[in-house]
Amino acid sequence: MNKPYIPLPEAFVCRIHREFPQEASLLLEALDGPQSWGMRINPLRKDARILSERLSDKIDHVPWCSEGYYYDGERIHPGRHPYHNAGLYYLQDPSAMAVAEVLDVVPGQMVLDLCAAPGGKATAIASKLAGKGLLVANEYVRNRAPLLSSNLERWGVINGMVTSAHPDRLAEIWGEGFDRVLVDAPCSGEGMFRKDPATRQAWTPAAADACPGRQKLLLSSAARLVRRGGRLVYSTCTFSPAENEDIVCWFLDTHPDYAPYSFSIPGWRPGKNGETYCARMAPHIGRGEGHFVAAFLRIEGSSPSIARKKLPPCKDAKTWKAFWDEMGGAPLPGQLVQEGDCFHLYPDILLETHGITCLRAGIPLGRAGKGYFVPHHSLAMTGLVCSQFPLDFGAGQADAYLAGEVLPCSGKGWMVASLDGAPLGWGKASQGQLKNHLPAGLRRCSISKWEEEPI
Numbered sequence: 007m008n009k010p011y012i013p014l015p016e017a018f019v020c021r022i023h024r025e026f027p028q029e030a031s032l033l034l035e036a037l038d039g040p041q042s043w044g045m046r047i048n049p050l051r052k053d054a055r056i057l058s059e060r061l062s063d064k065i066d067h068v069p070w071c072s073e074g075y076y077y078d079g080e081r082i083h084p085g086r087h088p089y090h091n092a093g094l095y096y097l098q099d100p101s102a103m104a105v106a107e108v109l110d111v112v113p114g115q116m117v118l119d120l121c122a123a124p125g126g127k128a129t130a131i132a133s134k135l136a137g138k139g140l141l142v143a144n145e146y147v148r149n150r151a152p153l154l155s156s157n158l159e160r161w162g163v164i165n166g167m168v169t170s171a172h173p174d175r176l177a178e179i180w181g182e183g184f185d186r187v188l189v190d191a192p193c194s195g196e197g198m199f200r201k202d203p204a205t206r207q208a209w210t211p212a213a214a215d216a217c218p219g220r221q222k223l224l225l226s227s228a229a230r231l232v233r234r235g236g237r238l239v240y241s242t243c244t245f246s247p248a249e250n251e252d253i254v255c256w257f258l259d260t261h262p263d264y265a266p267y268s269f270s271i272p273g274w275r276p277g278k279n280g281e282t283y284c285a286r287m288a289p290h291i292g293r294g295e296g297h298f299v300a301a302f303l304r305i306e307g308s309s310p311s312i313a314r315k316k317l318p319p320c321k322d323a324k325t326w327k328a329f330w331d332e333m334g335g336a337p338l339p340g341q342l343v344q345e346g347d348c349f350h351l352y353p354d355i356l357l358e359t360h361g362i363t364c365l366r367a368g369i370p371l372g373r374a375g376k377g378y379f380v381p382h383h384s385l386a387m388t389g390l391v392c393s394q395f396p397l398d399f400g401a402g403q404a405d406a407y408l409a410g411e412v413l414p415c416s417g418k419g420w421m422v423a424s425l426d427g428a429p430l431g432w433g434k435a436s437q438g439q440l441k442n443h444l445p446a447g448l449r450r451c452s453i454s455k456w457e458e459e460p461i
């Protein structure tokens with residue numbers, strides 16, 4: 007479907023001519039061209055490898071992200087396929103994929119994504135942690151946090167916390183303890199003018215002028231959360247130097263304990279003045295929307311470690327263990343805790359929350375009753391449950407399951423309804439039927455549509 011044409015704001019066009027005189031026409035013309043579409047494969051799903059092999063010779067790789075692919079969004083609709091519900095990929099602007107690469111996360115680190123909703127970069131960070139260490143995904147705007155939590159659940163993240171707190175409050179309670187902190191800042195969003203023309207209408211000079219002040223405050227809070235020797239990455243999806251290079255310059259001037267950290271992303275340009283610790287992408291430069299990234303290194307020294315939450319040992323996990331044995335599940339990473347009749351798996355590293363809103367910490371495993379156990383959806387999405395009910399996609403079973411329907415099934419007991427090995431959710435089989443336990447909020451009635459020819 008063609009999007010209605012919305013002209014670029016006049017004040018924006020004038021500013022681009024002033025700030026980028028040599029390439030303004032190319033950039034402005036490219037902003038009226040077709041957008042780039044990207045999907046990032048989930049390496050936490052062992053079966054995602056099969057998908058990436060299938061995609062490799064059909065669609066192009068994103069040069070700066072080994073898990074990223076371009077697709078033709080006019081022709082194929084991966085967001086409507088059950089693979090998306092199964093967390094096999096995340097749909098993301100290809101340029102945005104570069105940010106987690108610059109953050110350079112390795113398994114075992116403590117990483118804070120300060121402005122995380124809806125979770126594009128947080129899911130990429132979780133992929134890089136590979137289940138080891140801790141991801142804290144924070145979203146200050148409270149009503150945006152549940153979608154972030156749900157996306158991390160879909161992605162199968164076990165070693166994560168989702169919080170909703172003011173960045174200053176996080177700095178107060180946690181201090182300088184994170185190996186990596188990402189500030190994917192709220193910005194004027196000019197880089198989205200092509201992908202989402204409605205953003206052209208929302209843009210005003212006054213709204214754009216309000217951004218740098220907010221970005222400075224955010225970076226100042228973030229700077230207090232990075233451990234000595236750790237790294238801070240700042241990103242925006244705007245072309246405006248006032249929100250990009252000028253902020254970076256201000257940050258280095260006002261934070262003597264930080265140094266610029268040089269990096270390069272294939273196909274990207276350095277900062278406007280040649281800064282090698284900044285990178286720019288724009289639609290006339292490469293295949294992606296407008297994005298900016300900068301990296302800083304906190305000078306070496308010793309940082310106190312953040313207070314870890316102490317968990318009570320789980321005294322009697324008989325019901326859980328009996329259930330998990332039945333599921334053929336391998337030992338789960340983390341700490342098992344019982345809270346009332348609920349079982350929870352917390353990551354090995356868990357931070358004290360000191361009263362801030364925490365929507366998610368590790369994963370809920372389920373609820374035990376007398377002689378039974380009702381598993382939680384999060385557990386199905388870890389992909390670690392062996393007892394599976396393979397859905398026949400061609401026969402419409404995956405769509406029927408996602409619509410909440412009961413399916414014919416000859417087995418007995420709890421099973422994870424799965425498509426090509428990737429989990430969609432729980433079902434309980436008895437008397438020839440699989441009763442559907444997909445949470446009501448995740449059900450959908452549309453029929454999946456990937457593309458004209460199947461992959």
Ligand code: SAM
Pocket residue numbers: 102120121122123124125126127128145146147150173190191192193220224
């Ligand atoms: N990192 C996200 C992703 O990759 O999906 C996108 C983040 S978006 C660019 C910026 C986020 O900052 C939004 O979710 C927004 O709600 C949040 N935000 C808005 N105002 C904020 C503030 N004053 N402090 C912190 N975060 C804020």
